[in-house]
Amino acid sequence: MNAIQPVAEAEILKDADQRPSREDAEAAVRTLLRWAGDDPDREGLIDTPDRVVRSYEEFFAGYAQDPTEMLARTFEETEGYDEMVLLRDISFESHCEHHMVPIVGTAHVAYLPKNRVVGISKLARVVEIYAKRLQIQEKMTAQIADAIQDALDPQGVAVVVNAQHQCMTTRGIKKAGVSMVTTRFLGAFKDDLATRQQFMALAGLS
Ligand SMILES: [Zn+2]
Numbered sequence: 001m002n003a004i005q006p007v008a009e010a011e012i013l014k015d016a017d018q019r020p021s022r023e024d025a026e027a028a029v030r031t032l033l034r035w036a037g038d039d040p041d042r043e044g045l046i047d048t049p050d051r052v053v054r055s056y057e058e059f060f061a062g063y064a065q066d067p068t069e070m071l072a073r074t075f076e077e078t079e080g081y082d083e084m085v086l087l088r089d090i091s092f093e094s095h096c097e098h099h100m101v102p103i104v105g106t107a108h109v110a111y112l113p114k115n116r117v118v119g120i121s122k123l124a125r126v127v128e129i130y131a132k133r134l135q136i137q138e139k140m141t142a143q144i145a146d147a148i149q150d151a152l153d154p155q156g157v158a159v160v161v162n163a164q165h166q167c168m169t170t171r172g173i174k175k176a177g178v179s180m181v182t183t184r185f186l187g188a189f190k191d192d193l194a195t196r197q198q199f200m201a202l203a204g205l206s
Pocket residue numbers: 096097098099100101165167168
């Protein structure tokens with residue numbers, strides 16, 4: 001059983017008592033090393049379980065972060081700005097929930113403000129939070145758009161994600177260079193072709 005968890009970590013798993021300990025996680029890595037056919041006690045691997053667990057803390061840091069909270073601070077002094085706000089080429093690394101191997105790509109995120117805007121770095125942060133979880137690209141794309149929609153209540157949101165899945169490029173069908181594109185258009189981006197076309201042009205997608 002774990003000691004008392006910091007608040008942020010406790011949110012990862014609602015019942016903190018059920019969360020495996022760090023020692024449990026390192027033991028699991030040792031098991032995988034032995035299962036792969038190697039000796040976890042040899043010099044080169046002796047610190048590997050510790051390193052893998054540290055890496056996982058980084059790869060999956062998004063479970064401890066709440067996008068709604070992060071987006072909560074909005075600004076209403078916009079001088080009536082109601083044109084598109086677009087952040088493009090947001091690079092991200094995620095992990096596919098089926099194979100736990102990397103998904104590496106970029107996201108373009110836009111919204112059409114109604115009354116409120118959010119600090120521009122927040123659009124990158126929302127991508128980061130959802131990326132640092134186990135994902136499928138379709139779900140991640142929808143989550144990013146929905147979080148911005150919920151936080152800002154804008155006239156519309158557009159998200160395009162373009163990524164390579166190493167579960168497809170390095171194993172299985174092994175198709176190097178293949179990338180997957182997913183989109184989520186809400187509000188004006190969904191209903192108004194001209195708005196969507198403007199977004200595609202500004203994002204360099206058309
Ligand atoms: Zn996969």
